[in-house]
Amino acid sequence: MIGAQDIPVIPRGVRMQFDRVRDRWVLLAPERTVALDEIGRAILSEIDGARSFGQITAGLAARYAAPEDQIAADSRGFLGTLIERRFLEVK
Amino acid sequence: MTVTPPIAMLAELTHRCPLSCPYCSNPVELTRRDAELDTAQWADVFRQAADLGVLQLHLSGGEPVTRRDLVDLVIAAREAGLYTNLITSGIGLTEKRLKELDEAGLDHIQLSLQGTDADMADRIGGYRGGFARKMDVARWIGEIGFPLTLNAVLHRQNLHQLPRAIEMAVEMGARRIEVATVQFHGWALMNRDALMPTREQAREADAIVAEARARLKGVLVIDYVRADYHNDYPKRCMGGWGSTGINVAPDGLVLPCHAAQTIPGLVFDRTQDRPLREIWYEGSAFNAYRGTDWMPEPCASCERKTIDFGGCRCQAMALVGNASATDPTCIKSPHHAALQARADAFAAGPTEFTARAAAG
Numbered sequence: 001m002i003g004a005q006d007i008p009v010i011p012r013g014v015r016m017q018f019d020r021v022r023d024r025w026v027l028l029a030p031e032r033t034v035a036l037d038e039i040g041r042a043i044l045s046e047i048d049g050a051r052s053f054g055q056i057t058a059g060l061a062a063r064y065a066a067p068e069d070q071i072a073a074d075s076r077g078f079l080g081t082l083i084e085r086r087f088l089e090v091k
Numbered sequence: 092m093t094v095t096p097p098i099a100m101l102a103e104l105t106h107r108c109p110l111s112c113p114y115c116s117n118p119v120e121l122t123r124r125d126a127e128l129d130t131a132q133w134a135d136v137f138r139q140a141a142d143l144g145v146l147q148l149h150l151s152g153g154e155p156v157t158r159r160d161l162v163d164l165v166i167a168a169r170e171a172g173l174y175t176n177l178i179t180s181g182i183g184l185t186e187k188r189l190k191e192l193d194e195a196g197l198d199h200i201q202l203s204l205q206g207t208d209a210d211m212a213d214r215i216g217g218y219r220g221g222f223a224r225k226m227d228v229a230r231w232i233g234e235i236g237f238p239l240t241l242n243a244v245l246h247r248q249n250l251h252q253l254p255r256a257i258e259m260a261v262e263m264g265a266r267r268i269e270v271a272t273v274q275f276h277g278w279a280l281m282n283r284d285a286l287m288p289t290r291e292q293a294r295e296a297d298a299i300v301a302e303a304r305a306r307l308k309g310v311l312v313i314d315y316v317r318a319d320y321h322n323d324y325p326k327r328c329m330g331g332w333g334s335t336g337i338n339v340a341p342d343g344l345v346l347p348c349h350a351a352q353t354i355p356g357l358v359f360d361r362t363q364d365r366p367l368r369e370i371w372y373e374g375s376a377f378n379a380y381r382g383t384d385w386m387p388e389p390c391a392s393c394e395r396k397t398i399d400f401g402g403c404r405c406q407a408m409a410l411v412g413n414a415s416a417t418d419p420t421c422i423k424s425p426h427h428a429a430l431q432a433r434a435d436a437f438a439a440g441p442t443e444f445t446a447r448a449a450a451g
């Protein structure tokens with residue numbers, strides 16, 4: 001499970017792209033395409049390989065005026081799935 | 092029925108290949124080099140595909156590396172905005188060429204494994220020294236940092252090597268391994284007796300995969316295609332005919348699946364003659380088995396019909412001579428019992444095989 005100090009990194013071979021035909025954002029990975037909702041896209045956009053998971057969720061909480069622990073819980077679930085599928089790494 | 096755009100394209104750049112695997116999915120009638128689409132034609136296909144909604148492009152073959160313009164094709168694919176995957180045996184790739192592909196923006200490599208040691212791999216691939224070269228290629232791929240998927244086709248003669256194949260994937264730093272039990276189309280159909288796994292092997296593979304998945308969670312993703320002829324329900328082939336995937340053969344023929352040409356009576360369009368969009372939405376071959384309207388019983392009233400879409404059309408054709416029949420690997424098919432008995436008989440067959448031919 002991803003912790004507050006962990007730094008998420010989007011590895012090579014995984015990228016976000018706007019799907020102009022379906023008018024949505026997607027995460028492209030080997031043999032897989034994950035459709036992103038607004039929150040998913042917001043979280044992934046914050047990942048820069050430098051900031052920790054805690055910093056990212058604090059920033060999102062401020063931006064969306066939402067409780068930080070709820071944002072952290074939602075993001076942890078989403079990122080956890082990506083980690084399990086090897087679309088995301090932590091350092 | 093609303094037809095949604097395709098998400099993936101398999102571009103069979105060529106049928107030429109230095110290997111001659113007995114399960115090759117290329118048609119028995121191989122396309123000659125002089126009939127292949129040229130660079131500009133492929134680049135145009137890629138742009139049309141992206142406009143149509145394709146996001147993922149698989150550059151395949153034959154061996155796509157035999158195309159001298161491969162780097163240019165990768166550049167064209169990336170310019171079109173496609174996620175670009177190279178499906179290769181590795182034979183013909185040099186470190187220099189891999190670096191060029193890296194610069195061209197290639198996203199991912201899928202490396203096929205014919206066996207886990209030189210004896211097996213070189214015998215199955217029919218190419219001496221192939222395994223050693225592949226190991227070099229795997230090392231360069233790792234050094235450059237390409238994301239890697241290993242792909243292993245399982246059959247009776249190499250199934251015992253599955254645990255080692257999984258280990259090798261981890262050692263090579265692959266994020267994924269695709270373990271696919273051999274499918275009987277094209278060359279594989281000719282070699283069915285030599286390749287058909289036994290029922291016990293199929294169960295053993297299930298167990299090996301289940302154990303490895305649990306042990307390697309978060310390290311290696313294992314995608315597994317089971318032996319459907321030893322199971323109760325068919326595969327969802329191509330994600331559903333004409334629903335997600337589109338294939339282009341070396342000569343520009345646009346196909347709903349790579350084996351679609353084995354179905355007599357289907358008419359295919361060529362990308363040189365008709366826009367890809369029109370072929371996808373209006374082409375008769377794409378509409379032949381799209382959705383569920385074409386289904387006979389028992390599929391028509393089955394609760395699984397939108398799960399597996401009645402299974403594989405080409406398999407129905409190959410096994411019961413009728414492409415519109417319920418896939419005979421399904422327990423509800425009237426042919427199911429006979430098929431399972433036949434599968435067991437094939438699995439007891441001789442082990443010599445016919446190597447696939449070379450494309451001219």
Ligand code: SF4
Nearest residue numbers: 108110111112115153
């Ligand atoms: S299956 Fe073997 S022979 Fe066929 S294209 Fe792939 S590497 Fe070549």
Ligand code: SF4
Nearest residue numbers: 390393395396401421
């Ligand atoms: S009857 Fe048809 S739809 Fe139902 S499980 Fe079998 S193949 Fe699938």
